[in-house]
Amino acid sequence: xxxxxxxxxxxxxxxxxxxxxxxxxxxxxxxxxxxxxxxxxxxxxxxxxxxxxxxxxxxxxxxxxxxxxxxxxxxxxxxxxxxxxxxxxxxxxxxxxxxxxxxxxxxxxxxxxxxxxx
Amino acid sequence: xxxxxxxxxxxxxxxxxxxxxxxxxxxxxxxxxxxxxxxxxxxxxxxxxxxxxxxxxxxxxxxxxxxxxxxxxxxxxxxxxxxxxxxxxxxxxxxxxxxxxxxxxxxx
Numbered sequence: 001x002x003x004x005x006x007x008x009x010x011x012x013x014x015x016x017x018x019x020x021x022x023x024x025x026x027x028x029x030x031x032x033x034x035x036x037x038x039x040x041x042x043x044x045x046x047x048x049x050x051x052x053x054x055x056x057x058x059x060x061x062x063x064x065x066x067x068x069x070x071x072x073x074x075x076x077x078x079x080x081x082x083x084x085x086x087x088x089x090x091x092x093x094x095x096x097x098x099x100x101x102x103x104x105x106x107x108x109x110x111x112x113x114x115x116x117x118x
Numbered sequence: 119x120x121x122x123x124x125x126x127x128x129x130x131x132x133x134x135x136x137x138x139x140x141x142x143x144x145x146x147x148x149x150x151x152x153x154x155x156x157x158x159x160x161x162x163x164x165x166x167x168x169x170x171x172x173x174x175x176x177x178x179x180x181x182x183x184x185x186x187x188x189x190x191x192x193x194x195x196x197x198x199x200x201x202x203x204x205x206x207x208x209x210x211x212x213x214x215x216x217x218x219x220x221x222x223x224x225x226x
Contacts (some may be wrong), residue, residue: 014177035215037161044220045153045161045204061213064119097160101215103208104151106172 002026002107004098009112012088020083022098022109029079030054033101036072036083038094041110046094050101051081066092088116120209121161122218129224138221140205143186148207150188152181155220156201158181165202192223200225 008020022034023102035050049062051072071084081098093116099105123141130136140150150168153161163172165181168188178193192199205218 037217044202045155045206045217047206047215047217049214063214102207103154103215104163104166105150105161105215106163106166108162110160 002100004100004107004109006096006098006109009096009114011115011117014089014116016088017084017086018088018114019085020096020098020112020114022081022083024081024098024100027100027107028096029074030076034036034072034074034081035099035101035105036081037099037105037108038092040091040094043094048083048096052091085114088114090116092116093094097102119212120216122205122207122216123178124203124205124218124221126219127222127224129226130192130195131226132195132197134195136195136199136223138190138192138203138205138223140167140190140218142188142207145186145188145207146184148183150181150183151206152179152190153204153206154199154201155204161182176222193213195223195225197225199223 003025005023036048037064051060069087074081095111097111098109100107135180145197152165154164155161164179167182168183180191204220
């Protein structure tokens with residue numbers, strides 16, 4: 001059974017940093033790209049960024065709204081993908097989901113809530 | 119960047135057919151995917167690559183894509199289909215993934 005479990009969410013002050021983790025199991029993690037998708041309260045889904053598999057270079061790509069502030073990385077030995085979020089803003093308040101990325105998102109975690117507030 | 123346009127809301131009577139559209143520039147040449155999100159839950163993939171269904175998704179869910187509009191069709195709508203639906207595609211120009219704004223389906 002495929003499982004994705006996000007962790008690391010919480011309340012953080014504007015300008016501070018937070019790192020989310022997504023621990024996966026049930027599939028060959030190293031063969032897959034992984035994406036982060038977020039959803040602000042009462043709003044739609046927003047793609048945050050993704051990281052390619054090592055086979056395709058292992059490089060990340062980001063949405064314009066987070067580029068330069070967020071960093072996605074992966075540890076294939078642990079089947080974990082990370083989202084490092086710096087210089088957080090109130091507009092980053094959202095539920096953050098990690099997903100398996102095959103140009104579409106077939107498996108999702110349950111999400112972790114990040115609240116940016118003073 | 120590529121933009122996907124969905125109607126904010128669609129209403130349909132139980133047992134009837136719901137049609138949810140997703141518009142974009144020359145979208146018929148792209149591969150479109152659809153997600154269902156019930157309140158308080160993570161999204162679920164219901165159609166991928168325009169018309170394919172993941173295992174476990176009822177045949178009542180179908181997709182099509184032509185010209186400037188992709189469409190998700192839900193036949194014999196049930197109360198449990200009431201949810202938000204999102205279209206999504208890969209923008210090959212930027213390598214970004216793009217979501218539509220979402221459509222709230224209300225079952226009357």
